[in-house]
Amino acid sequence: MGRTKDERRAPGMHDVARRAGVSHQTVSRVVNEMPNVRPATRARVLQAIADLGYRPNSAARALVTRRSGTIGVVTSGSMLWGPSSALLGVERAAREAGYFVSLASLGSDPAQVGSTLAHFHEQAVEGVIVIAPEASLQHVADPLLTEVPVVMIGAPPAPDSAVRTTSVDQEMGGRRATRYLIGLGHKQIHHVSGPLEWFDASLRVAGWRAELAAAGLPDGTLLVGDWTARSGYAAGVRIRELIHGRSPQAPTAVFAANDLMALGVIHALAEAGLSVPRDVSVVGFDDIPGADYFTPGLTTVRQDFEELGRRCIEILLEALRGEPSIVAPIAPQLIERASAASPRD
Amino acid sequence: MGRTKDERRAPGMHDVARRAGVSHQTVSRVVNEMPNVRPATRARVLQAIADLGYRPNSAARALVTRRSGTIGVVTSGSMLWGPSSALLGVERAAREAGYFVSLASLGSDPAQVGSTLAHFHEQAVEGVIVIAPEASLQHVADPLLTEVPVVMIGAPPAPDSAVRTTSVDQEMGGRRATRYLIGLGHKQIHHVSGPLEWFDASLRVAGWRAELAAAGLPDGTLLVGDWTARSGYAAGVRIRELIHGRSPQAPTAVFAANDLMALGVIHALAEAGLSVPRDVSVVGFDDIPGADYFTPGLTTVRQDFEELGRRCIEILLEALRGEPSIVAPIAPQLIERASAASPRD
DNA sequence: AACGAGAATGTTAACGTTCACACTCTTCCT
DNA sequence: AGGAAGAGTGTGAACGTTAACATTCTCGTT
Numbered sequence: 001m002g003r004t005k006d007e008r009r010a011p012g013m014h015d016v017a018r019r020a021g022v023s024h025q026t027v028s029r030v031v032n033e034m035p036n037v038r039p040a041t042r043a044r045v046l047q048a049i050a051d052l053g054y055r056p057n058s059a060a061r062a063l064v065t066r067r068s069g070t071i072g073v074v075t076s077g078s079m080l081w082g083p084s085s086a087l088l089g090v091e092r093a094a095r096e097a098g099y100f101v102s103l104a105s106l107g108s109d110p111a112q113v114g115s116t117l118a119h120f121h122e123q124a125v126e127g128v129i130v131i132a133p134e135a136s137l138q139h140v141a142d143p144l145l146t147e148v149p150v151v152m153i154g155a156p157p158a159p160d161s162a163v164r165t166t167s168v169d170q171e172m173g174g175r176r177a178t179r180y181l182i183g184l185g186h187k188q189i190h191h192v193s194g195p196l197e198w199f200d201a202s203l204r205v206a207g208w209r210a211e212l213a214a215a216g217l218p219d220g221t222l223l224v225g226d227w228t229a230r231s232g233y234a235a236g237v238r239i240r241e242l243i244h245g246r247s248p249q250a251p252t253a254v255f256a257a258n259d260l261m262a263l264g265v266i267h268a269l270a271e272a273g274l275s276v277p278r279d280v281s282v283v284g285f286d287d288i289p290g291a292d293y294f295t296p297g298l299t300t301v302r303q304d305f306e307e308l309g310r311r312c313i314e315i316l317l318e319a320l321r322g323e324p325s326i327v328a329p330i331a332p333q334l335i336e337r338a339s340a341a342s343p344r345d
Numbered sequence: 346m347g348r349t350k351d352e353r354r355a356p357g358m359h360d361v362a363r364r365a366g367v368s369h370q371t372v373s374r375v376v377n378e379m380p381n382v383r384p385a386t387r388a389r390v391l392q393a394i395a396d397l398g399y400r401p402n403s404a405a406r407a408l409v410t411r412r413s414g415t416i417g418v419v420t421s422g423s424m425l426w427g428p429s430s431a432l433l434g435v436e437r438a439a440r441e442a443g444y445f446v447s448l449a450s451l452g453s454d455p456a457q458v459g460s461t462l463a464h465f466h467e468q469a470v471e472g473v474i475v476i477a478p479e480a481s482l483q484h485v486a487d488p489l490l491t492e493v494p495v496v497m498i499g500a501p502p503a504p505d506s507a508v509r510t511t512s513v514d515q516e517m518g519g520r521r522a523t524r525y526l527i528g529l530g531h532k533q534i535h536h537v538s539g540p541l542e543w544f545d546a547s548l549r550v551a552g553w554r555a556e557l558a559a560a561g562l563p564d565g566t567l568l569v570g571d572w573t574a575r576s577g578y579a580a581g582v583r584i585r586e587l588i589h590g591r592s593p594q595a596p597t598a599v600f601a602a603n604d605l606m607a608l609g610v611i612h613a614l615a616e617a618g619l620s621v622p623r624d625v626s627v628v629g630f631d632d633i634p635g636a637d638y639f640t641p642g643l644t645t646v647r648q649d650f651e652e653l654g655r656r657c658i659e660i661l662l663e664a665l666r667g668e669p670s671i672v673a674p675i676a677p678q679l680i681e682r683a684s685a686a687s688p689r690d
Numbered sequence: 691a692a693c694g695a696g697a698a699t700g701t702t703a704a705c706g707t708t709c710a711c712a713c714t715c716t717t718c719c720t
Numbered sequence: 721a722g723g724a725a726g727a728g729t730g731t732g733a734a735c736g737t738t739a740a741c742a743t744t745c746t747c748g749t750t
Contacts, residue, residue, distance in 0.1 A: 012705090012706055012707085013706065013707070014706080022729075022730090023729065023730045023731080024706090024707085024730090025708085025709095025729075025730060025731080026728085026729060026730080028707070028708065028709095029728095029729090032708090035727090036726090036727055036728055036729085037727095037728070037729085038727085038728065038729090041728080041729085055463070055466055055467050056467065056706085056707080057408070057469070057705085057706050057707070058467055058468055058469065058707095059404050059405075059407035059408040059413065059469065059705085059706080059707090060404075060408050060705070060706035060707040060708085060735090061706080061707050061708075062404035062407075062707090062735095063402070063404040063405050063408050063705090063706080063707070063708090063735050063736065063737085064706085064707050064708045064709075064734075064735050065707080065708065065709095065735090066735080068404065070447075073448075077433065079429045079430055079432075079433050080634070084424045084429040085424055087424075087448075088422065088424050088450055091448050091449065091450050092450060092452070095449060095464065100447050100464070100468055101447065101448045101449070102415075102445050102446060102447055102448075103418075103432075103436050103446045103447075103448045104436065104440060104446070105433055105436050105437060107437075118400070119440065119445070121400055122400050122401065122403050123403055123445055124402070124403070124404065228634070229634065229635040229637065229638035230637070230638070232638070233638055259635075260634055260635045260638075263635050263638045263639070264635075264638045266640065267638040267639075267640055267642075270640050288635075289425075289573070289574065289605055290574040290604075290605045290608050290609075290633075290635075292574065292575070293574035293575070293577070293578055293605075293608045293609045293612040294608070294612075294639075295611065295612055295615050295640050297612075357735090357736055357737085358736065358737070359736080367699075367700090368699065368700045368701075369700090369736090369737085370699075370700065370701080370738085370739095371698085371699060371700080373737070373738065374698095374699090376737095377738085380697095381696095381697055381698055381699085382697095382698070382699085383697085383698065383699090386698080386699085401736085401737080402735085402736050402737070403737095404735085404736080404737090405705090405735070405736035405737040405738085406736080406737055406738075407705095407737090408705050408706065408707085408735090408736080408737070408738095409704075409705050409736085409737050409738045409739080410705085410737080410738065410739095411705080691750100692749100692750085693748105693749080693750080694747100694748095694749085694750105695746100695747090695748095695749100696745100696746090696747090697744105697745080697746075697747095698743100698744080698745070698746090699742100699743080699744070699745085700741105700742080700743070700744085701740100701741085701742070701743085702739105702740090702741085702742095703738105703739090703740085703741100704737105704738090704739080704740100705735105705736105705737090705738090705739105706735105707734100707735085708733105708734090708735090709732105709733085709734080709735100710731105710732095710733090710734100711730100711731085711732090711733100712729100712730080712731075712732100713728105713729080713730070713731090714727105714728085714729075714730090715726100715727085715728075715729090716725100716726085716727075716728095717724100717725085717726090717727095718723105718724095718725090719722105719723090719724085719725100720721100720722085720723090720724105
């Protein structure tokens with residue numbers, strides 16, 4: 001009775017080595033594309049690998065190497081258009097660079113942060129990318145920082161921290177939107193922002209203010225929303241009341257910090273018989289799918305999230321190599337559509 | 346700046362064992378929550394673990410165990426609202442079950458399929474979840490099937506294949522939307538579908554047809570889109586031409602297979618001075634963020650993508666345990682809003 | 691008191707790599 | 721001819737865990 005080993009083990013380096021008539025170490029060298037292997041030998045090994053369908057065992061490699069070949073990505077649980085797209089960019093770039101991508105989402109429960117970190121730690125990730133541009137989450141990954149590099153997407157550079165960052169230039173986005181409206185002749189431009197503890201939100205506010213000031217215009221009213229269309233609607237209700245009351249604060253244009261809130265604003269306005277852009281101009285932010293077919297088509301500021309994700313990996317790789325990284329933020333782009341026009345008067 | 350080379354090895358089981366005055370095997374037993382450890386010993390070990398900040402090394406474990414504790418998730422590259430949400434659900438459930446989640450997206454290039462599979466294979470994933478409900482991708486994971494269970498999200502059950510599936514009941518969704526419109530009194534109901542090679546798309550078509558037939562109504566016209574608002578707009582243009590031409594085929598209601606296309610349809614209609622729902626009723630599908638603030642608020646069929654993701658993991662775990670799984674598809678839900686009403690005549 | 695059945699713990703050998711060497715050829719210089 | 725330099729290859733020991741088995745305790749039973 002021979003060994004009834006129906007547990008057919010996957011071939012290992014030794015099997016390949018035997019078949020190619022070399023030592024396991026030579027196989028290792030071939031697999032890792034190291035120099036100092038004669039072409040003929042390399043070919044023989046490669047052939048054996050192909051014949052046997054050999055695949056290196058990454059666990060064994062990770063064990064001895066102490067490198068997992070994995071990078072961890074933390075996302076906040078929201079999965080809005082932006083984060084999802086950035087995640088996609090991150091994944092693509094990471095895989096292209098030969099890394100595995102391990103995903104972990106953050107619930108609202110702060111205890112989850114600890115468990116997520118433990119999760120990554122246990123997996124021995126080589127780097128972490130945080131897609132959660134809320135200030136409250138700015139330091140989620142700090143405990144890992146002593147061990148691995150961390151890149152945070154969308155956060156402003158923090159020179160005091162070892163966390164590297166990259167982002168779309170949100171302030172510039174805010175300026176572009178505002179300047180465009182000013183160029184159209186608007187003088188009263190209000191802003192519906194996201195929650196101010198989001199970096200993106202407060203930077204867009206800053207851009208809006210700066211541009212208003214630069215043009216010598218008075219500050220507009222700031223209405224704080226929460227990124228949802230519903231909160232945009234609430235802001236829109238406030239705005240239409242201002243307009244109907246012929247308030248001196250009544251705006252001729254509104255800059256919303258994302259497209260969803262812009263949608264809500266437009267809805268509130270339309271409900272009250274106010275037409276966009278005839279009565280009020282609206283500019284959004286993000287250029288989400290469908291923004292071009294809102295009624296009216298939404299003039300907005302587009303950000304390239306996938307590019308953002310790619311850069312994230314780029315920076316992480318630089319950090320892994322110990323290089324400094326000076327990456328300029330990505331410039332967002334204004335997309336002209338129908339929701340903004342010159343004021344009537 | 347440059348991180349000093351930290352030669353201090355992380356503590357291993359032996360270190361813990363020494364500190365607790367037991368053998369490494371006992372530590373292993375404690376870590377893996379195995380029985381037959383005296384409470385006092387367990388406590389001592391736990392204490393030592395805490396003192397040393399010990400974390401089990403998953404690579405070593407994976408090596409000896411031949412189980413990676415990782416499940417692979419393949420997504421198509423699109424990152425629409427649905428897939429993203431499902432991904433989130435999958436991640437949550439997987440982590441809760443103690444698994445790592447490895448992500449890989451599929452580009453358009455079919456060669457990528459192979460590389461993605463190799464990627465997972467190399468990582469020794471224990472199971473694969475495919476979030477790519479296109480028929481063309483139905484068999485992407487088949488080569489892995491001999492090794493690990495595969496669960497495909499959104500695909501119809503295929504009894505001939507070992508691939509397990511789960512989904513929202515798309516046909517029911519199509520029926521619900523259509524029935525609602527019929528209940529409102531509509532007799533000419535057209536459908537703007539997604540690409541027919543998507544399961545979801547063809548099932549919704551089937552539901553629409555079935556319900557029409559059940560009500561003894563004539564077939565409506567099928568306009569095939571590609572999920573984008575732009576394609577919905579194109580369909581809307583066709584529809585408004587029908588209406589303006591007083592064609593006998595002119596519909597009083599349109600069922601769009603997703604909200605984005607519904608948005609496009611509404612836009613095209615509005616452009617031509619046709620009002621929704623006064624002139625034409627529109628029902629969408631998905632209930633994407635913002636759908637409630639379209640003008641008018643979109644009546645649509647909501648699917649619970651996160652639940653879908655959770656079930657996916659549930660089924661995968663069952664497969665891993667060798668259990669059969671008979672999971673009923675999730676019933677989608679009609680959300681009544683303003684975009685559909687009774688026809689005027 | 692001796693026995694034995696479990697419970698509790700320990701010992702040793704894998705798992706499949708890479709690393710640090712040691713070794714054997716070439717090649718080319720003196 | 722002698723040998724140094726370096727290319728090409730091989731050897732054995734880690735890496736940190738679990739599996740399988742071996743051993744020691746702890747009782748209740750006879």
